Amino acid sequence: MQATEGSPETLRFGVFEADLRAAELRKHGVRIKLQEQPFQILALLLKRPSELVTREELRQELWAAHTFVDFDRGLNKAMTKLRSALGDSAESPRYIETLHRRGYRFLAPVTEHHEDSHQFSPAYAEDGGTNGRETRHHEGRAPSRTQDKNRHRGWLGHHKNLAVAAAVLVISVSGLLYLRIYHPVVFGGSAGEFGPRRSVAVLGFRNLSGNAQDAWLSTALSDWLMTELSAGDQLRMIPAESVARMKIELPLPDVDTLSRASLVRIRKNLGTDYVVAGSYAMLGSDSGGQLRLDLRLQDARTGETVVAVSESGTESRLFSLVADAGEELRSKLGAGAITTQQAAEVATALPSKSEAAHLYWEGLAQLRVFNALAARDLLSRAVAAEPAYALSHSALATAWVQLGYDANANAEAKKAFDLSGNLSRAERLLVEARYRETSRDWEKAIDIYRALFEFFPDNLDYGLALSADQVNAGKGKEALATVAALRNVPAPVSDDPRIDIANARAAESLGDFKTVQAFAARAAEKAKASGASLLLARARLDQAWATENLGQFDAVDPLIQEAKQLYEAAHDRKGVADAVTTGAIALWMKGDYLGAKKGYEESLALYREFGGQLNVANESDNIADVLLGLGDLNGARKNYETALSIYREIGHPDGVPLAKNGLGDVFLTLGMHEDAKKMYEESFEACQQIGDRSKAGVALSGLGRVYRMEGDLEAARKTEMRAKEIFDEIGDKSQSMESRLLLAEILLDEGKNTAAGSSARDAANVFEQTRAKKDEAAAYLLLSRALLAQGNLTEARATIDKAVTAAEQSHYRELEMLSSMAAARVRAASGNAADKANATQRLNSLIAEATSAGFVSEAMEGRLALGEIEAASGNKAAGIADLQTLEKDATTAGYRLIAQKAAAARHTIGQTALQGS
16 A cells, blocks of 8 residues: 555654555664555554544455455454554554454554655644644544533532542552652653653642632642643643642742743743643622633743733633633644544543532642642542542542552552543553552553653653652663663753652662762752752652661761751651651661661651551551660560551551561560561562562571571571572672671581681671671671681680670660670680689670570570580589580570580580590
8 A cells, every 4th residue: 555646655653653655664763574464554544543444444455355365364463463563452552442343443643744844744633733734634523622612511500619620640659668759640642753742831820719618729720721731642731740849849929920030940840841820710799600710821931921811701611711721722832722532531531520529629739738638538528429530539549658558549549440431541541550550560550651651752750650660560770771761851851850860769779879879969969950849858868868878877967957858848747757767767777776766756756647657657667676676675576566567457568578577586586486487488478479579588588597596507598598699689788798697607507617707707898888887796796706616816806896896886785795795705715714704794694684685595695605614614514504404495495506506515515524534
């Protein structure tokens, strides 16, 4: 099927172009292999976009000469090849929709190109025309919808209950893990590969009436106008959430016409080409229920007013007023009129009941100013008022996510998905993406955002959502590739600091904290220059997180304080709590457990005030970590159990293994081996179900410690090696080194003192550089034990002193006790009677302390050291008796490793006594 005289040589859609004369399909200018028949089908569909091309038409056009061919089989085979070339899917089509038993329809806008012209005209685009160029309208399609604006408006007759359609509120929650701020995604339009669309930010409408009951109309009018302007995908709308953030960050005058200086600041902050600002007034009963709507379209690049629009009419004509204003703005922006089909799609964004509309937009307004609790209540009432309205369910899912109720969020997202059949295709995709994210079906969410980003490469929010979900799915390298594509978007979009934040978080998922630090700092510089204070705060927290993971603790506090002040100025309570938590984590990592506990308790109070149950659970878990370190085992257990209960209540599967790993640590310390093993095993199983490799590695490491204490060194080694492999694969260098240290401890148990000492020395060097005092103390402790076993008493003494100092600085009670016990061993090994006496006295005190606090293993370690020292001090009978009692107690309690060591020591002492006699 070749082009005829006067017909276009090339038809373009998305990132593809079909050369009709050469019968070639190209993507980004590169030829794609496609056989003749699939190409002929494509050409026929492209010439009739949005229309049904029946199977019979395809048979007559392409198969009429092949009377002996199985048509159905041939057509299905050709369509499979065509979809494969386009990367399309019959289940979730971007380009070709299957109408069962009827035929096919091409969905995407199509532009034509003639050889003698360098312009592209949307002769086949659904909008019916653009930029004043000559257009073609297919039979039965209206070029405008001017006479079709008042359908489905039965509830418009009430003065206080006016509703307006909203842009879709569907977000990508990066989630999870570390203090993430949510990213909004609003459906934009098609730029293809032929340059970015003009971008427009609707700043909102001032309520000139001063009546608080009419205030919700500001949000409603803004969202409705955005929907009007975005129809047809010719303009790129700045998301309402981004506009709300900008209005918090920039102190702008409350006027309809903005100065050039204000427009420059807005453009730097949002990267927008045009700005719409306006006002509305209910003129009162004396005017016959009249409403006046005024707005101005201004060029943010030049400061010029492009057009001023004023509309007035009765309450029942509100939507006509907005539609009329929208048409005039579209005309000035070169977007063309909206078709009847597009008008029908826009109408689905409206609630059908006045009460639901009022509550819906009030809820959206609260979501955009960080008040998730109020938003939840309003949106729950909106859902109750109109249960069949999909977008209320989707917005409510967002509120539940912010509050940390994962199960509730998923339930609402599922309802929105089930009810989305009457929405436009774009809205359906975004509602589905929200559902897939709350279901943690990252692969399907990624597929949706990848399709949207490929089709709309100038839409930054789609690319950011894609990158975030790739990180959530553990695909950090793919996320980096997406970020690289974002940097190719033309300025000013490519200068957005969120791209650098996305780059930092992709690098974080790969354990590359130096890159995180660099890109977070870069994002902070850009955000500061553009006045984006909330993005600056977010970047500072990411920078602080990387800095503390690199052990540069002195540089953390200034970053935390700056972020905290910025969040306080914006009245973002969750942001303030996130900053406090990040600072507390830094204190915990450098060993200031009391300071960390104070910080966690402060942020816990803030999270409770904010209503974030997930954060409450996280802080309870963090406090439990601190209490465990301080030696308060009962307090740690209580807080871990509280966290676990909340995680289960809110349906947060990521938190369950986190709390169970903590409980496993408590139970192991208390000598409850079977309970500890159960917690670690359940945690590992849960991690496998949700794909959380990091916590799975921690669970395996805990199991390795259980096996070691039970005396099964081979199982301990295999399990710990599996944990280390996971940490190496995900790039967690700190955890990997901790696993290496535990493997070295097993080597020492086996008497491989030299190898154990070498590993411990390497670990000590690393932890000393990162200033992780707890891990540094553990490494020096193990090294001193290895040196003592090798008979190197001098170096063992110097090393144990380092271990004691680091343990005291960390305030980690278990390590303080173990280091002091090891120091007593080293002093007693000198052979000096006074040193042995002091060591015995110190060990008795430590054993009593460990027993009182519930540190069963540590008490037994002290008893083992005491028995050996007593026997070496000439009181062999007492030493052997103590070791024999220890062996029995350890065996009964399941501490077979200590029982084996006690038996070996007793045997060695007995042999020495025989040789001496």
